[in-house]
Amino acid sequence: MxxxxxxxxxxxxxxxxxxxxxxxxxxxxxxxxxxxxVRKIGAPGQPELAIGAVVDGDNPEVVLNADIVAATGATSAFIAAARRRELAEIERRRARYLAGRAxxxxxxxxxxxxxxxxxxxxxxxxxxxxxxxxxxxxxxxxxxxxxxxxxxxxxxxxxxxxxxxxxxxxxxxxxxxxxxxxxxxxxxxxxxxxxxxxxxxxx
Known part of the structure; x- marks a missing residue:
């Protein structure tokens, strides 16, 4: 390095x-x-299979694997709900790990x-x-x-x-x-x- x-x-x-x-x-x-x-967004019924991930920040970003989204039938509503859930966990972790440090x-x-x-x-x-x-x-x-x-x-x-x-x-x-x-x-x-x-x- x-x-x-x-x-x-x-x-x-x-x-x-x-x-x-x-x-x-x-x-x-x-x-x-x-x-x-970063939190993985798991597929419907297969939480260990990542259809994408979401990262924290002022404008949280979601990156999706379009092939896996299509193959698993993940809907936009499913992805939106997963995004909200994982962002809440991200906020919990930042507060816990860094004590609110920016x-x-x-x-x-x-x-x-x-x-x-x-x-x-x-x-x-x-x-x-x-x-x-x-x-x-x-x-x-x-x-x-x-x-x-x-x-x-x-x-x-x-x-x-x-x-x-x-x-x-x-x-x-x-x-x-x-x-x-x-x-x-x-x-x-x-x-x-x-x-x-x-x-x-x-x-």
Whole structure:
């Protein structure tokens, strides 16, 4: 990461799993740590199948996978209701994790988006859109593991991708971890609190 020579970087984590990884990246870069809160929109009757995702912000953005929307029969009413529900959870998480701290302003800065791994890329894509829209001058996606085809699909969204392992045989992110338990809110808060980088600056 240091070899990229990023100017005035801000590290953004995708909670929950991305927070401990992002805290290490932020520490290595000497950069502040913030969150991009994204929630998956699950398909009707198949909540684990993402038809898209929604990201927080002044103008919340929704990115949909049109093929999966069509295949699952998700209606506009279903998507609107899911959007409201997931935005409410996003607000809860921001208040819980950051105690009401305003999001950092990436305008003119390098934004490094970090997760614990990428499968379909839906959450990463909507987060990258949001950071670009907020004025980030350079976008870097940094993850430990992802399938090559997902990374290829995301290359047009970013300036750089850093991935430790491009896994041809990909059976889910958890297969690459010894411990892949669902992080609690308390663990996320502890990871954020343990980061001793520069103080965050609000918008």
């Amino acid at each position: 240091k070899a990229l020579r990023l100017r005035d970087p801000v590290v953004y984590a995708l909670p929950r799993g991305g927070v401990p990884v992002a805290a290490e990246v932020a520490a290595a870069l000497g950069a502040p740590l913030d969150l991009v809160l 999001p950092m302003d990436p305008t003119g800065r390098a934004a490094v988006l970090v997760d614990d791994g990428i499968a379909t890329g839906a959450s990463a894509r909507v987060a990258l859109h949001a950071l670009r829209r907020r004025g980030a001058a350079r976008l870097v996606l940094a993850v430990p593991v992802a399938p090559p085809e997902t990374l290829q699909a995301l290359r047009g969204e970013v300036d750089e991708i850093v991935c430790l392992l491009e896994a041809e045989l990909f059976f889910g992110i958890g297969a690459f971890y010894r411990d892949f338990h669902q992080l609690s809110d308390e663990e996320v808060i502890a990871s954020i609190a343990s980061h001793q980088g520069p103080a965050a600056t609000g918008t």
